[in-house]
Amino acid sequence: MSDTVLITGSSSGYGEATAKLFAARGWNVVATMRNPADGKALAALKNVIVNRLDVQDRKSIDLAITEGIDRFGRIDAVVNNAGYGLLSVFEAAPREAIQKNFDVNVLGAMDVMRAILPHFRANRSGTIIVMSTAAGAVGVAGESLYCASKFALEGFSEAVSYELEGLGIKIKIIEPGSAPGTGFTARAQRERAGFVIPDDYKAFTRHAAQLYAEILRSADSGAIDKVVESIFAAATDGTDQLRYVPNEDARQVLAARRDSSEEAYMALMRNFNRPQLETAK
Known part of the structure; x- marks a missing residue:
């Protein structure tokens, strides 16, 4: 019998690409999203079902899991x-x-995990793959709130992995870098519509926007494929590896954070941000 994966946020971006990859490699897929009408293309694939799951609606989480197990x-x-x-x-x-943002990025992920754990404990097996980001370990200018949610998610995921390892349940954390084509930027722009930025920050935000645009321009055009391959590896490699870093830009910044001294890392980051700080004075 084929293995089965449940994926949240499958209507676009990493979620949709991951659902297609797992299905192509013989897995059963429970592709979940807030609006199942957005998943018609996935529903047409063999051994894929599309279910409603809104991570802010715990009843929908329980129902999607139950329907996946029943199917x-x-x-x-x-x-x-x-x-x-x-x-x-x-x-x-x-x-x-x-x-x-915290309700979706942190508490939503926790609620999905809480809902699946009884099933995994009963089977004494299961893998929970957590989508983080390089910004889950490195503070990024202009992304303090997103960083906060992903730092929280990473700390939680690592800590709970120790609670679960004796039960045959594995936690895996994916730390992508920039990946054009996921819809991330468009959603972020919609979410901040109407925010009133004090004038004192205007120079900072202009510079941060320029840096972000440059990061996207220089991103690997195959970044999404690399990320979903790392997700599949995390689900199938049978190792105790906790973190997976699929993109070169993420590897570089995370190496600066994890493989150098605090002094060297902070000097690098402050130098990176110095033009905007000087302009803002």
């Missing part, structure tokens, strides 16, 4: 992919926007 017999892996970016200086973001 395929069991679930072997979950890809916690649903999430979005909130790109803004901290002071300009209303508390409600921050709460929503």
Whole structure:
């Protein structure tokens, strides 16, 4: 019997690409999304079902898992992919926007994990793959709130991995870099619409926008493929590896964070941000 994966946020980006890859490689796929009408192309694939799952609606989480088990017999892996970016200086973001971002990126992922764990414990096996980002380990200018949610998700995921390893359940963290074509930027722009940025930040935000645009221009055109291949590897390699870094730009910045001294890392980051700080004076 084929293994089964449940993927959240499958309507576009990494989630949709991951669903297609797993299906092409013989897995059963429970592709979940807030609006199943967006998943017609996935539903046409062999051994793929499209179910509604909104990570802010715990009943929908339970129902999607139950329907997946009823259809395929069991679930072997979950890809916690649903999430979005909130790109803004901290002071300009209303508390409600921050709460929503944490509800989706952190609490939503926790609720999916909580819902699948009884099934995994009963089977004494299962893999939970957590979609993080290089910004889950490195502070990025203009992304303080998104970083906060992903730092929280990474710390939680690592800690809970120790709780679960004796039960045959594995946690895997994916740390992508920039990947054009995922819809990340468009969603982030919609989420910050209406934010009022104090004039004192205008020079900072202009410079941050230029840096972000340059990062996207220089990104690997095959980044999405590399990310979904790393997700598949995490689900199938049978190792205890916790973190996977699929993109070269992410590897470079994470090496600066993890493989150098604190002094060297902070000097690098402050130098990177110095033009905007000087301009803002």
